[in-house]
Amino acid sequence: MAHVLVSPLNWGLGHATRDIPVIKTLLDHHHEVTIAACGNARSVLEREFPECRSVDFPDYPVPYSASRFFLPKFVAFFPLILKAISDERKNLDLILAKDPYDLIISDNRLGVYASKIPSVFITHQLHYHLPLIFWPAELFAVAMNGFQHEKYRHIIVPDNPPTQTALAGKLSRPGTDATKKRVYFSGILTSTHKCDGEEDLDYLIMISGPEPQRTRLEKILLQQVHKIEGRCVILLGSPGNSGTWKQSDTYSIIPYASTRDKEGLMNRAKFIICRSGYTSMMEIAELGKRHALFIPTPGQTEQEYLSWYYEKKGWFHSQSQYRLNLPVDIGLAQQPRYTGFPAISKTKENVKRLYDQVLAQYLER
Amino acid sequence: MDDLVVTGVLGLTGLYLAAVILLFAIYFFGRLMYISLAAGDFGLVLRGSIAILIAGSVYLAVGCWLRKTDQI
Numbered sequence: 001m002a003h004v005l006v007s008p009l010n011w012g013l014g015h016a017t018r019d020i021p022v023i024k025t026l027l028d029h030h031h032e033v034t035i036a037a038c039g040n041a042r043s044v045l046e047r048e049f050p051e052c053r054s055v056d057f058p059d060y061p062v063p064y065s066a067s068r069f070f071l072p073k074f075v076a077f078f079p080l081i082l083k084a085i086s087d088e089r090k091n092l093d094l095i096l097a098k099d100p101y102d103l104i105i106s107d108n109r110l111g112v113y114a115s116k117i118p119s120v121f122i123t124h125q126l127h128y129h130l131p132l133i134f135w136p137a138e139l140f141a142v143a144m145n146g147f148q149h150e151k152y153r154h155i156i157v158p159d160n161p162p163t164q165t166a167l168a169g170k171l172s173r174p175g176t177d178a179t180k181k182r183v184y185f186s187g188i189l190t191s192t193h194k195c196d197g198e199e200d201l202d203y204l205i206m207i208s209g210p211e212p213q214r215t216r217l218e219k220i221l222l223q224q225v226h227k228i229e230g231r232c233v234i235l236l237g238s239p240g241n242s243g244t245w246k247q248s249d250t251y252s253i254i255p256y257a258s259t260r261d262k263e264g265l266m267n268r269a270k271f272i273i274c275r276s277g278y279t280s281m282m283e284i285a286e287l288g289k290r291h292a293l294f295i296p297t298p299g300q301t302e303q304e305y306l307s308w309y310y311e312k313k314g315w316f317h318s319q320s321q322y323r324l325n326l327p328v329d330i331g332l333a334q335q336p337r338y339t340g341f342p343a344i345s346k347t348k349e350n351v352k353r354l355y356d357q358v359l360a361q362y363l364e365r
Numbered sequence: 366m367d368d369l370v371v372t373g374v375l376g377l378t379g380l381y382l383a384a385v386i387l388l389f390a391i392y393f394f395g396r397l398m399y400i401s402l403a404a405g406d407f408g409l410v411l412r413g414s415i416a417i418l419i420a421g422s423v424y425l426a427v428g429c430w431l432r433k434t435d436q437i
Binding site for chain 1: 369428
């Protein structure tokens with residue numbers, strides 16, 4: 001039995017939830033897992049794995065912006081993030097001094113690695129997408145990524161290899177030799193499962209992501225939702241509230257749902273409306289949903305790129321929240337030219353292969 | 366200090382320095398053009414405008430080429 005430290009980033013729940021199948025597989029192979037995280041990411045994993053020990057491990061400040069110009073604020077936040085990485089390295093030393101570990105799994109936490117312990121890094125962003133005018137910064141980021149990847153034995157990308165079926169497009173394309181040597185494309189990893197059952201919900205609207213843009217999208221959608229016909233559930237993703245606010249005969253509003261309840265709603269939905277965050281994309285791919293409308297968070301270049309990429313591939317329709325016309329955009333998204341994601345291998349198969357081909361070599365010695 | 370942090374600090378310093386140099390260049394050329402315009406030296410204004418246009422076009426063309434060849 002080996003001891004593994006799993007440390008996801010707490011910028012949204014996406015990093016923690018995609019680690020759930022990995023942790024489950026480690027536990028199935030009778031390894032001991034310690035979770036090192038903070039905030040909601042830690043809470044989710046503690047709830048999911050009460051048998052695992054968890055330690056509080058602060059990460060980086062979140063530079064989300066109220067305006068559609070996210071980039072300037074993100075650049076201004078760099079010194080704070082660097083300071084947080086420096087603290088993270090010191091805190092990691094304290095954690096590693098207390099217990100012996102055989103493997104470290106860092107999910108997008110740049111400072112979580114050790115020279116004497118095999119370390120692997122999970123990320124879907126080998127490449128950052130910036131507006132064309134900032135191309136030197138994009139080149140610079142590729143080089144910096146390569147330098148950072150040298151710290152790890154493997155870079156695990158929860159996507160298919162860069163072919164026609166890559167869900168993250170250029171984001172998951174390795175740019176330097178250091179990255180190319182270490183990269184392992186695991187295929188999608190998500191805690192959401194496909195369940196048997198009827199699709200009895202016409203629309204599921206999931207309003208998630210960072211504030212204040214989450215609340216802005218909520219206002220835009222609530223003003224338009226009465227214009228669509230059919231049974232609709234609106235999931236607000238607002239943990240401060242609880243319960244169901246029934247609004248009319250055709251739609252209901254749920255302020256917050258657990259991951260299991262959300263999974264149930266997603267399985268029941270014929271059509272999903274959500275942000276184009278990569279975690280949601282993996283969930284939609286896992287469930288094999290073919291009809292969806294994506295609304296990228298303004299200024300988040302990753303989501304804006306994915307929206308553009310899916311439109312270009314003819315997989316899904318996207319619309320900016322500033323130009324959204326719900327009935328019109330739903331009509332467009334249902335056109336036959338949008339095919340949904342191509343057939344790809346699912347999490348169960350992917351995580352088994354990931355364990356056998358990558359993780360086992362460090363744990364079964 | 367950890368080498369990751371040192372590299373980050375150096376990289377960041379370089380990035381901010383590049384931004385300061387760019388802003389200074391914009392200020393310098395803007396001022397030069399304004400003075401030339403005020404002095405009635407339209408030849409210099411024309412040559413300056415053409416130079417800025419060419420430099421901007423080359424910059425964007427390199428970006429487009431990098432994107433087209435999947436390097437960024």
